[in-house]
Amino acid sequence: MVELTLPIALQILQTAGIFVGIIYYITIMRNSQRNQEISLKNQELTLQSQELARKAQEQSLGTRQAQLMMQLWNDYDDKFRESGIYWQNLEYDNIEDFVNEKVDDPDFLLRDSLIMSWYERTGVLVKAGLLDIHLIALSYAGATRKIWENLEPLLEPMREKIQYPRLWSETEYLCRELIKYMDEHPELKT
Numbered sequence: 001m002v003e004l005t006l007p008i009a010l011q012i013l014q015t016a017g018i019f020v021g022i023i024y025y026i027t028i029m030r031n032s033q034r035n036q037e038i039s040l041k042n043q044e045l046t047l048q049s050q051e052l053a054r055k056a057q058e059q060s061l062g063t064r065q066a067q068l069m070m071q072l073w074n075d076y077d078d079k080f081r082e083s084g085i086y087w088q089n090l091e092y093d094n095i096e097d098f099v100n101e102k103v104d105d106p107d108f109l110l111r112d113s114l115i116m117s118w119y120e121r122t123g124v125l126v127k128a129g130l131l132d133i134h135l136i137a138l139s140y141a142g143a144t145r146k147i148w149e150n151l152e153p154l155l156e157p158m159r160e161k162i163q164y165p166r167l168w169s170e171t172e173y174l175c176r177e178l179i180k181y182m183d184e185h186p187e188l189k190t
Helices: 006-075 078-088 095-102 106-127 133-162 169-184
Strands: none
Touching (some): 078 106, 106 133
């Protein structure tokens, strides 16, 4: 039989201590690895949640834009159509004479207010990012381009005549953005 001496007892305790230390280290490493896996899963879930929230926000924006377009289409009544046709077929030989003659004409101002208020409101929505210019391009590109061709030369003289430098500024913004968009997307040209 082996006698248990102090050096042997210390060696056994030392070996047992090392063994316990190894088991403790392995346990700590496994827990750390599990915590990392849980953290990665939480990050993945957070990313998935953010993606779902982004998609819901896009869908909500799309729904809101569709509602705005429906409202714009509802505004497109017979008087608006007549006003649009007038502006698309507008002819004048002398801009100054035209401006001086029309600026006080109530019929012209009525037609003007119908079409320009629609374009002003639509321009505000596009400028504010609430309405995608693509939707306008699909719906009103041809008429808008023709109206702008007739309106653009009148813009500065009208602004000067009535002393209002922002006259039809949102209409101008909308028309310029629409023309730029149409130039970038020739497949939509009408």
